[in-house]
Amino acid sequence: MMKWFRPKGIVAFIVVVALLLCFWLVFIDLIARSAMEKIATSIVGAEVNIDHADLRISPLGLTVHGIQVTNPDNPQMNALEVKDLIFSLETAQLFLRKVIIDEMSITGVAFATKRKKPGAVVVRQKKEEYAPAKKERLLPTMPSFSPDDIQNILEKEDLKTLALIQNAQQETLKSRESWQKKLDELPDKAKLDKYKVRIEELRKTKKGDAQSILSAGSEIKSLQGDIKKDMRALKQAQDQFNNDFATIRSQMTQIKEAPGEDARRMVKKYGPTPEGIRNISAALFGENFGTWVERSLRWYKRIGPIIQRAGEKRKDKEVTKPLRAKGVDVHFKEYTPLPDFLIRKASASVTLPQGIVKGKLNNITNQQGILGSPLTYNFSGDKLEGIKSLAINGSFNRIDPLDAKDELNLALKGFRLPIVDIGSQTLPLTLEKGVANLDMSAKILKGEIEADILSTVSSAHFIIQDSKEKSMAYSSLSSAFSRITDFSLKAHVTGTSEDYHVELSSDLEKVVKGAINNLTQSIAKNLEEELRKAVQEKINSPLNSLENDVDSLGGVKNELSGRIDIADSLLQEKIPVPTPKGGLKLPFQ
């Protein structure tokens, strides 16, 4: 039997194991630090550095000092820096390969700190540029019109005024021709003169016999009947003429108003419009806001694997890819289920440039389904420099990964705004100061974002620096912005983290739109006046010709009036009726 065994081997084994244990004890801090750096780097995608890590054996715990997480988008900066991270581990659970931390203390958390040397970026994220509304649109180009421009416009356009003049001229000529014919058909002066002759003849008949008296009476009656008939014809013609003339006059009135209408139509077509300032809020705040949303969502996506274990089902069993190891881990039902990694409570103090914000996080795990509770967080800070109060709370609910519900509520009061450049090249606008109150409520349900942000800014002061190209809009907006002291900004974010839509609105829009509207109205008014004058000039000659034609129609009127006057005077004539020699009175006398 001893042929197979080597008793000294047990001693060798003990020595080897003891050496391994010594090695572990001596180098475990370094090994732990290196392992943590590697794991964290692979999660973040950028270099993570740890100053040093101290492992305690009893009670089992770890203290990590000086954690620096490189910002993958800017390797010169840290996205996050943690001064100290202290926690104790449940030893019994560690033998079950579970990291259960009852309480963790995170102190000295700071964001966006400068690194001594740039951190290596493992996986460079494709930088998705946010495309805000083009700032150039903030100031619409206000057109100016030279006399040549006015002439060009007139040449291009078919003037309604000219068409009306031509139409009226044709109708006037037609009417004149028609009335010339009618005048020829109507009783003229010669005919009326004949009645006069007949009257004179009747007057000559003074006394006579009964036969001649009766004949004269009949003649008078017939004469009067003829004159009245002609009078009726003339009056009817006069009425008809008056109607025709009134129609022409009405056309003349239309023609006189037409240059104004033409000018207005052309202003509408060629004049300035406030179209270029459709989305002021996006132009002013879109870039800053878009960058902020983009950055937040990028970090939200990075947090994903920490709060939700990426697993899949194979033959009804959950399998997961172990971190930095080969194969996959198949998971089975546990008699006392606990997540593989859990921090029950963590208290953190975050150092912001404005002061310290303290908060608590509960149930940090990537297996909320096993724990049955969501990750919740609550941060608050007061007595901060430049901020009256700050409160952040929310949750990451991944109990059912298919029904993920994440929430974030933020209330920021009395935040003294730093200098924010919101202008463009054509309008170098800077929000120099202001006090903001901000309320944000964001939810991500099954990947769908629904966020509302309301910010009210008071005591605002805008500065508009001198611009090289001082357009008309520049001076108009400068004056409008200099009067603004309060404004609000609303944002509504919808969509998914990959494809989201930000809708921004602000009451600044009213102010800016008002200024631009006033300006465009003023330019349009000037343009309208110029165009009206130009149209007037262009129609002067045809209009004069038309007026002459219309005036010539006046001759018809006069002619008709003259004939009517003659007929009327004829009717007024007193024809002495012949008396019988005996002095008999006749019935029509």
Add this chain to the structure above:
Amino acid sequence: MIRFFAKILKILNSETDPYQISLALCLAMIAGITPLFSLHNIAVLLLVLILRVNLSTFIVGLALFSGIAYIIDPLSHITGLALLTANSMEGLWTTLYNIPIFKIERFNNTILMGSLVISLVLFLPLYFLTKTAIIHYREHVLAWVRKTRIMQMIKLSKFYKTYRSLSVLGGSS
């Protein structure tokens, strides 16, 4: 590489018992093709030290099988996944999953399970095969090889000098 083959030849041509070489090679196979830092490899180390196995063979075998492990990892993964997801074995795996020592062993990893099962299945066949091969080699091939002209030429070569230097320096385990 010359040194590596010289070492193998030296072991084969030594007076070491064939079972010591075979057993060392089989244990090296377990440690080599399964993930090195696994709990069961402490047991393998214990066996290597307390059993009279050829340590040189174990070390050479460990290097050899660690290389082979990369090639058979996909096979290990498929085997492990098939075993771990087999419905008939679910009860056994669930029981083991709730025992701390098996959790530390990480038996639920497909590569570990697959490579461990493959190495255990091949353990006895490899043992008997190598043992028989060594005996056969020593009885028939070694004497014949020594007489061949090629061997005479090799004896004059750098390879032989290396082999000799190992024979002078080293001793058997």
